[in-house]
Amino acid sequence: MLAALITGKETIEMVEFDDPTPAPDGVVVDIAFCGICGTDIHAYQSGRPYNPAICGHEWSGTVSAIGSNVRDVTEGDRVVVSAAPACGNCDACRAGLADRCHTAFVVALGRDPLAPKHGGFAPRLAVGANRVVKTDPGLTDEQAAQVEPATVAFHAVRWSGLRLGDTAVIQGAGPIGLGTMQWVRAAGAGRVIVIEPNDQRRQLALDLGAHDVVEPGEAADRLIKERTHGLGADIVYECVGRAWAIQTAIDLARRGGSMCLIGLADSDASISPGSWLIKELKMTGALAYFREEFEMSMGMIADGRVQVEPLHTSTASLAGLDEAIADLASGTSQQAKVLVNPNW
Structure with a gap:
């Protein structure tokens, strides 16, 4: 074989x-x-x-x-x-x-x-x-x-402390990012913004329920400031899995906000500790999932709450x-x- x-x-x-x-x-x-x-x-x-x-x-x-x-x-x-x-x-x-x-x-x-x-x-x-x-x-x-990767995203959102009505930003609209975006919607986020360079993936994010999609860079910075009255996102989910994206996620969060690290970068990242400190951010890392979460996730996929x-x-x-x-x-x-x- x-x-x-x-x-x-x-x-x-x-x-x-x-x-x-x-x-x-x-x-x-x-x-x-x-x-x-x-x-x-x-x-x-x-x-x-x-x-x-x-x-x-x-x-x-x-x-x-x-x-x-x-x-x-x-x-x-x-x-x-x-x-x-x-x-x-x-x-x-x-x-x-x-x-x-x-x-x-x-x-x-x-x-x-x-x-x-x-x-x-x-x-x-x-x-x-x-x-x-x-x-x-x-x-x-x-x-x-696809239940396994969907459950990775489920665990991340469950672990992140998302609150009802939060403005959530998802960096990256690959399978994990698109799953995270759907779980964020299901968990009660007030506005969901997806940052993604690929136009087809941006459209897919819209089709699956994102409120806004935008290319990374200045356009994303501007949109998030507009949607949050200049404050920044309540929580940012980093799903790109590249070292440079970690500090970018921090930059998009408001003071007192949160960042959830899901993407696994394969190299060390440069960060600006001062911005982390000044913003008094809460940071969670999410790796894989727990066994009980698997059946929770599978059931919600089966009943159509997540596609x-x-x-x-x-x-x-x-x-x-x-x-x-x-x-x-x-x-x-x-x-x-x-x-x-x-x-x-």
Whole structure:
């Protein structure tokens, strides 16, 4: 069986693996779709070592085999990848901090004993049964493959302390930014402004409920001042994932406002500490999500409160993965979320 791995700078290799078999506490999943994540793109651009277990970590599929100890799912169940639940035994769990479970964090990083040898850019993979959640029957496989990134945005908004009526700015209208924008609307923001250089993504943001869209730079500065009577945004969500965008997010926030860092930059950032101090800003970082948030998010996607279908702009075959990632990494792509069908 062939699986695609990012093995170096702008390098994707098709690697031969034996057909997977389930561990006693594991399952084998036949992959339906796997989304290309921003971390996949960053790995492709940078060439830094990339854990094979998370190369393609936004997948949906069907259980085709289960281990002897597995009771919660069975063969034929449609499932989607999620974070593992808290273990209840680590130092964090014993201290009452189950949301900071060390074991679940290691599993999310793909460094646990049941971590797969490759990700979802493959027809099948073996994974711990604690990583799969039954797919809401109201979702298609394409929608299900987008629940994972949607939940990343859900966690960020839930964690950020957004208040009813806030003016919220979202930097970047990629899949995470567009998801964040929708959750911000659902959480009761009074005005939502999206900053994005790509005109097609700006239009998509409008279609999905943004009040204003604008190109970055002086136009964004001017619009936000107009909409906030010169104060600045109550909260800014940084979804670009570039080092330069962190200080930009701070500059757009009002005194006493907030910034939520979601995008993961692959280099150190230069900041102006004086502006952070003078503004007395609150800053939150949001990485991944908690297990319970996954089913909350999936349910709200299934009932239509948040839409993922419009984000899915194309589907690539496994053979076309290299071309698809190269396009997304170019900085000029017209795509939003690209799903890979490894069975094509």
